[in-house]
């Protein structure tokens with residue numbers, strides 16, 4: 136289960152279903168030394184933050200679940216750089232449910248099947264509303 140959590144976190148880091156989220160300033164706000172007037176929409180590009188080598192290291196593009204071995208806060212140089220469910224008061228209300236559901240589904244699959252990607256799979260994550268595989272993700276399942 137610990138490994139499963141690390142794997143799901145690494146999948147969500149590399150391929151966050153929502154690639155960005157937004158906030159609107161409701162009063163004049165200073166962020167990083169820049170003053171924004173009220174009413175400005177700020178987009179937080181979580182995909183870019185999740186792929187920043189200065190934050191995650193030179194292996195940022197590699198699938199390495201063990202970077203989460205000591206939890207989210209120790210996985211990168213910035214404890215707040217992991218944002219698949221957003222951040223702050225409007226953070227995803229369904230995050231625990233989504234992770235639990237994914238773990239249950241993965242447990243059922245790996246207890247009953249061996250699986251591998253179909254040879255026709257082409258890796259091309261595509262952001263359109265949410266991030267999804269451009270050409271689908273066909274998987275070959277073998278009952279155990």
Ligand code: HEM
Pocket residue numbers: 151152153156157218219220221222223224225226227228229230232233
């Ligand atoms: C892997 C699955 C999911 C991902 C990656 C995800 C991601 C997100 C993100 C990025 C936000 C915006 C948060 C922000 O602006 O800071 C959000 C909001 C929200 N999500 Fe999810 N979500 C997932 C699953 C779910 C599920 C299963 C539910 C409900 C059962 C859910 C319900 C919501 C709701 C109601 C909000 C709006 C919260 C608010 O504005 O106060 N999400 N989600």
